[in-house]
Amino acid sequence: MNIRKAVLVGAALALALALLPVAVMAHAHLESAVPANGSTLKAAPTQVVLRFSDSISLVDVTLEKAGGKAEALKDLPKELARSLVVALPRLGEGQYVLRYRGVSEDTHETKGALRFTVSDKP
Numbered sequence: 001m002n003i004r005k006a007v008l009v010g011a012a013l014a015l016a017l018a019l020l021p022v023a024v025m026a027h028a029h030l031e032s033a034v035p036a037n038g039s040t041l042k043a044a045p046t047q048v049v050l051r052f053s054d055s056i057s058l059v060d061v062t063l064e065k066a067g068g069k070a071e072a073l074k075d076l077p078k079e080l081a082r083s084l085v086v087a088l089p090r091l092g093e094g095q096y097v098l099r100y101r102g103v104s105e106d107t108h109e110t111k112g113a114l115r116f117t118v119s120d121k122p
């Protein structure tokens with residue numbers, strides 16, 4: 001009886017531990033973006049849409065033009081959401097890196113970068 005109980009408790013514990021990594025790994029990551037990472041655009045985008053695997057709220061977003069310095073973007077969306085729209089300043093031709101940092105619902109930090117080029121040359 002006691003051994004049977006111990007086996008059941010052990011099995012339940014093993015199952016709980018097996019499920020744990022799934023929960024830990026469930027934090028938000030970038031699924032897609034508009035403009036897409038690595039894309040070249042003829043017309044300068046006025047905004048970037050970031051779509052994550054889980055809800056996040058953005059803490060910090062910077063935009064850096066090749067040869068320039070990174071500037072923090074103002075007026076970030078305040079909401080906790082999977083899809084977030086970040087307004088961009090008026091952009092000229094060039095290569096850009098947008099770096100984002102946010103916190104997902106599970107309180108984990110999510111950060112990454114998105115590169116795009118604005119060029120009207122064929």
Ligand SMILES: [Cu+2]
Nearest residue numbers: 026027106108
């Ligand atoms: Cu997480």
